[in-house]
Amino acid sequence: MATQLHVPKPIAAAGMRPRGPVQLQSLLPRPVTFVMAGGGAHGCVQWGLLQALAETDITPDALIGTSAGSLTCAIVGEDPLSALSRLSYVWSQLDLDVLVGDSWMSILSSATKRRRSLADNTTERETLESILVARAFEELQLPAAAVATDLATGKATAFDSGDLVTALLASSAIPGMLPPVTINGRYYIDGLASANLPARLAVERGAGTVIVLDTGSREPVPVATSPTKVVARVNGILNARQRSAALAFASTHVPTIVLPTPQNLGAALNFRGTMSAASASYELARTFLADLAAQHERPTGATAPLLETALYARRLPYEHDPDLREHLCPVESGARP
Amino acid sequence: MSQIRFPRPLAFVFSGGLARSAAQIGMCEVALELGIKPEIVVGSSTGAINAAVFAKDPENFGPAARDLWGGVAQDKALTSIWRSTLRGLAGGGSTRTQTMLRKHLHRVFLDMHQSELAINFVAVATDLSSGHSAAIENSNVVDSLITSAAFPIIMAPMPDGKDLLIDGSVVAGVPVSQALAAGAKSIIVFDTGASEVNDDDVESLGWYEVLALAFTHLIRGQADHDLALASTSVPVVVISQATGNPFSLRRAVDAIPEGRRLAAEVLLDLAPRHGKDFRVISKPGLYGNYALGPD
Numbered sequence: 001m002a003t004q005l006h007v008p009k010p011i012a013a014a015g016m017r018p019r020g021p022v023q024l025q026s027l028l029p030r031p032v033t034f035v036m037a038g039g040g041a042h043g044c045v046q047w048g049l050l051q052a053l054a055e056t057d058i059t060p061d062a063l064i065g066t067s068a069g070s071l072t073c074a075i076v077g078e079d080p081l082s083a084l085s086r087l088s089y090v091w092s093q094l095d096l097d098v099l100v101g102d103s104w105m106s107i108l109s110s111a112t113k114r115r116r117s118l119a120d121n122t123t124e125r126e127t128l129e130s131i132l133v134a135r136a137f138e139e140l141q142l143p144a145a146a147v148a149t150d151l152a153t154g155k156a157t158a159f160d161s162g163d164l165v166t167a168l169l170a171s172s173a174i175p176g177m178l179p180p181v182t183i184n185g186r187y188y189i190d191g192l193a194s195a196n197l198p199a200r201l202a203v204e205r206g207a208g209t210v211i212v213l214d215t216g217s218r219e220p221v222p223v224a225t226s227p228t229k230v231v232a233r234v235n236g237i238l239n240a241r242q243r244s245a246a247l248a249f250a251s252t253h254v255p256t257i258v259l260p261t262p263q264n265l266g267a268a269l270n271f272r273g274t275m276s277a278a279s280a281s282y283e284l285a286r287t288f289l290a291d292l293a294a295q296h297e298r299p300t301g302a303t304a305p306l307l308e309t310a311l312y313a314r315r316l317p318y319e320h321d322p323d324l325r326e327h328l329c330p331v332e333s334g335a336r337p
Numbered sequence: 338m339s340q341i342r343f344p345r346p347l348a349f350v351f352s353g354g355l356a357r358s359a360a361q362i363g364m365c366e367v368a369l370e371l372g373i374k375p376e377i378v379v380g381s382s383t384g385a386i387n388a389a390v391f392a393k394d395p396e397n398f399g400p401a402a403r404d405l406w407g408g409v410a411q412d413k414a415l416t417s418i419w420r421s422t423l424r425g426l427a428g429g430g431s432t433r434t435q436t437m438l439r440k441h442l443h444r445v446f447l448d449m450h451q452s453e454l455a456i457n458f459v460a461v462a463t464d465l466s467s468g469h470s471a472a473i474e475n476s477n478v479v480d481s482l483i484t485s486a487a488f489p490i491i492m493a494p495m496p497d498g499k500d501l502l503i504d505g506s507v508v509a510g511v512p513v514s515q516a517l518a519a520g521a522k523s524i525i526v527f528d529t530g531a532s533e534v535n536d537d538d539v540e541s542l543g544w545y546e547v548l549a550l551a552f553t554h555l556i557r558g559q560a561d562h563d564l565a566l567a568s569t570s571v572p573v574v575v576i577s578q579a580t581g582n583p584f585s586l587r588r589a590v591d592a593i594p595e596g597r598r599l600a601a602e603v604l605l606d607l608a609p610r611h612g613k614d615f616r617v618i619s620k621p622g623l624y625g626n627y628a629l630g631p632d
Contacts, residue, residue, distance in 0.1 A: 176551075224501075238508075242558060
């Protein structure tokens with residue numbers, strides 16, 4: 001029996017839009033900033049979202065990312081033209097062993113010892129240095145920033161100059177697992193503790209439009225009393241609240257476009273299934289972008305006004321912030337002018 | 338009548354902060370000595386415990402709270418947070434931590450109901466299903482405190498109908514919006530939930546301490562938002578203490594003098610000026626020593 005291939009169909013064939021790129025760039029106040037959230041192996045979702053963005057005329061003026069998102073930023077910033085191809089190779093090879101090196105047994109055997117992290121980041125550094133040619137932010141073609149958390153103060157810090165790989169290591173130093181990274185005499189850990197979706201920082205750094213490339217999520221963890229279930233649930237709640245507050249801030253200041261992402265992914269450190277997650281993201285995002293363009297389409301010759309300050313999304317991405325609901329400008333499926 | 342006056346009802350809000358919460362004893366004493374008394378008290382986690390002791394008998398708050406914290410300090414089953422954590426991880430052991438804490442609380446509150454307290458008292462918990470805060474206003478005092486302080490892993494979640502409730506400080510470490518919901522027209526916050534530590538202290542952290550610190554930063558990140566929001570509608574005075582080791586329950590009461598000093602500094606700054614007899618703090622806004630992040 002022949003295997004059924006799942007290949008996304010050309011969107012023009014579905015009557016979603018005329019041939020040629022989706023026209024959106026003229027609606028966006030500049031500078032346009034791509035905001036890449038963290039999410040471990042879920043970072044592959046951003047590859048799918050970037051594929052969908054490549055079918056539009058949108059080009060970023062600046063990039064900011066946290067954790068896995070900071071790596072996406074560096075790859076796009078290094079060479080926007082080859083980024084999609086390079087990301088496909090990165091995500092087809094990334095796995096836990098190229099990040100933490102050691103086998104899990106040796107990591108667990110060190111759990112009882114008093115050391116700063118279970119694994120070291122030598123392997124991760126080697127991996128990043130093999131992926132990237134640039135060694136400093138200044139060598140990137142687009143202005144990019146990597147967000148980490150100051151371990152002592154808990155404040156989000158954006159690195160945008162100097163040593164690129166060290167900043168990426170800091171941004172993705174998963175607390176407990178990977179060691180805090182020293183930059184200018186201070187310790188930094190993963191940006192997830194302060195700004196896993198750095199939309200607020202993007203606005204503070206002057207973004208005119210924020211385009212959010214989030215990383216999707218797992219199926220909600222069932223409510224149960226076991227310590228691991230409680231911690232997983234609490235982690236989900238805190239993450240959603242942090243993202244929700246960041247989006248509420250951004251969407252009161254600039255047009256904030258949140259691309260749709262899959263909500264049924266596997267564990268955040270499971271690197272299998274990255275290909276199907278990316279493909280699902282691509283399909284969700286391209287119809288969303290076509291719908292967003294259609295919603296703002298004007299008769300030929302007429303100039304469409306710039307997008308207003310609001311949150312453009314399929315639906316409310318997170319429920320926790322009451323402000324967020326007020327800012328939502330829903331992008332309807334299959335919208336026509 | 339106090340020289341510093343507030344729109345009524347005034348709420349005292351007690352943040353979480355584990356061992357650091359003991360500083361609230363000193364802060365609260367200074368407010369009382371200046372004649373400032375609340376109609377509502379709201380607390381999260383260890384702060385809820387202080388709030389309830391206050392609500393039971395405001396006149397005797399200082400001695401009663403010192404007695405309770407002193408008792409906990411001598412209880413080896415509770416003072417090792419790491420041992421409690423391991424017990425919790427091993428499963429079932431978390432009930433033991435709860436039982437020990439219940440014993441200390443029962444000594445103070447017996448079987449009192451919240452409605453029997455001298456002042457309107459709200460304990461704040463986190464609803465594990467919705468991810469929102471839950472206000473406990475009509476329950477047995479000890480039960481409400483055990484729920485509000487049910488920190489993940491260390492203590493088991495508390496069932497409430499078909500929902501599960503855990504520590505209020507997870508989503509409402511500084512429960513000012515819950516004070517507004519209870520009708521407060523002005524708020525004084527005794528804030529001991531800061532997650533900053535000294536630069537020197539991060540040098541020597543073990544992996545599990547880095548993890549715990551990251552988790553407290555993640556929780557604390559919500560305080561800015563909550564305080565900024567509440568201070569747009571009512572005056573909010575924050576007395577914030579960032580020193581002291583939150584994990585050292587044995588020496589918790591050592592934080593009281595610093596709490597007194599900070600409270601005196603913040604509240605005396607609100608004292609009447611130019612020979613006036615009193616000053617009314619009526620304008621909505623943030624007062625005190627808490628520094629909001631950039632807007």
